[in-house]
Structure formats: C-alpha cells, structure tokens
Amino acid sequence: MDGGAQYNPRTVEEVFRDFKGRRAAMIKALTTDVEEFFQQCDPEKDNLCLYGFPNEQWEVNLPAEEVPPELPEPALGINFARDGMQEKDWLSLVAVHGDAWLLAVAFYFGARFGFDKSDRKRLFTMINDLPTIFEVVTGAEKKQAKEKSSVSNITSTKSKSSSKGVKEKRGSEPEKYSKQTKDEDEGLDEEDEEEHGETLCGACGENYASDEFWICCDICEKWFHGKCVKITPARAEHIKQYKCPSCSNKRTRP
Numbered sequence: 001m002d003g004g005a006q007y008n009p010r011t012v013e014e015v016f017r018d019f020k021g022r023r024a025a026m027i028k029a030l031t032t033d034v035e036e037f038f039q040q041c042d043p044e045k046d047n048l049c050l051y052g053f054p055n056e057q058w059e060v061n062l063p064a065e066e067v068p069p070e071l072p073e074p075a076l077g078i079n080f081a082r083d084g085m086q087e088k089d090w091l092s093l094v095a096v097h098g099d100a101w102l103l104a105v106a107f108y109f110g111a112r113f114g115f116d117k118s119d120r121k122r123l124f125t126m127i128n129d130l131p132t133i134f135e136v137v138t139g140a141e142k143k144q145a146k147e148k149s150s151v152s153n154i155t156s157t158k159s160k161s162s163s164k165g166v167k168e169k170r171g172s173e174p175e176k177y178s179k180q181t182k183d184e185d186e187g188l189d190e191e192d193e194e195e196h197g198e199t200l201c202g203a204c205g206e207n208y209a210s211d212e213f214w215i216c217c218d219i220c221e222k223w224f225h226g227k228c229v230k231i232t233p234a235r236a237e238h239i240k241q242y243k244c245p246s247c248s249n250k251r252t253r254p
Contacts, residue, residue, distance in 0.1 A: 015109045016126045018054045024204050025052035026098045030137045035249040041079035049074040072104040095134040136205045203228035217244035
C-alpha cells in the first residue's frame, strides 16, 4: 500500500488527480478485472479491504496496522459478504463503500493542507462532475445520460432524417449542393457529438471524446474506450458480437 507518506497532493488540482487515479483503479477492479477481484475476496480470509492507488492500480489487502493510519482506511471485511448475496449486489455494496472512502481521502488531504472554503467547494464540484463508482458499476450513469439526451433526441429526429436524405442525394447530384448545405451538415455533426459527449466509459467512467476509439458491448450495451478493454479498431472489425469483460465473466449463482 502507498500509505500516503510518499505522495501528498497539496493543491486542489493535485488532490483531484489523486482522486481520479484511485477512482479509476477501483472501477477497474469492479468491472474489467471483476473475476480477479472476486477470487481475491475469499470469505475464508481475514478482514480485507479494496485499495485504489493514484497510479490506477488496485489491491485487496489487510488494513494498515498503525493507529491512527496515515490515510483513512477503506471499508473493512468486504470479502465476508461475497458468497452471501448476489454478485451484482455485492459489487454494488463494495462500490458504495469505495465512493465513501474516496471522498474521505480527498478531504483528508484538504484538511491536512489547509484548504479554505472556496478550495473545498471547488474540489467537491470537480469530484461531483464525475459519476460515482456505484453509478458506473450499476450502469446508473448510462440511464441518467439517456434521460438527459431524450429531449434532444426527440427534437433532432426530424433533422437527422433530413440529413440522411441530403447525404443520399449528394451521392447522385453533388454539383447541386451549396455551402449552406455543408454548413447544415456540420451543425448536425456537432449535435451528434454533443449527444455522444454525454456517454461515459463503462470501465473508467470518463466522458466520450471524438478523437478516441470506442466500442459498445452487445450484451449490456455499455460503451468502453478501446484502450480500457484492450480492443483496437482493427481487431473490432473482426468481432461479430462484442462482450465486455464484465459480461464475459458473468457466472450463474444460486
């Protein structure tokens, strides 16, 4: 464990960067690395905790022995409930405790290095702009994004239909299209990009970016950065039905 002694962020930006790294690590444990995480949380072992580190690596380990610890400690004994409830419910519970721990660590740094009211507010705002671990693990952030975009989808349906007709016509009569038509198409492309911008990666929880390769799971319909699930555009062309790591590792439980 890093213990916090070797890495002490002192500014709002540094604390937020620390938060994002730890958050990405815990999301990875509960999504793309869920099979490995499940196996490490053996109920027969002692009280175990899930740690996320700033370098986006995670670890299941015993809590720190010193009292008080250098950093706030995560929820203790997450492994004991593993076989006593459905896997998705157990993962959701671990995610909730993970969210609470991340906030505790972030505001521990804030208190330790004397953040004032405005700094604390700015830090919380930056943190609150990201979906929680629980929202990523349960897919709630995708539902929220759909609700936000539902109004724009309704209003843009007619525009998209017109755009489709324009593109088909362009193929047969390119000489009849003016600059105005091109400008309209660019406006529609910007609308599409804004809609996609509300999509969040099911692995790291970050927003959609038009310059990155994304792939959608055909089972849970979550979107992922190609780099997060180790899928390249070339490889994706040969995949008939893509299953994300979480869906691939799902097991039937009593």
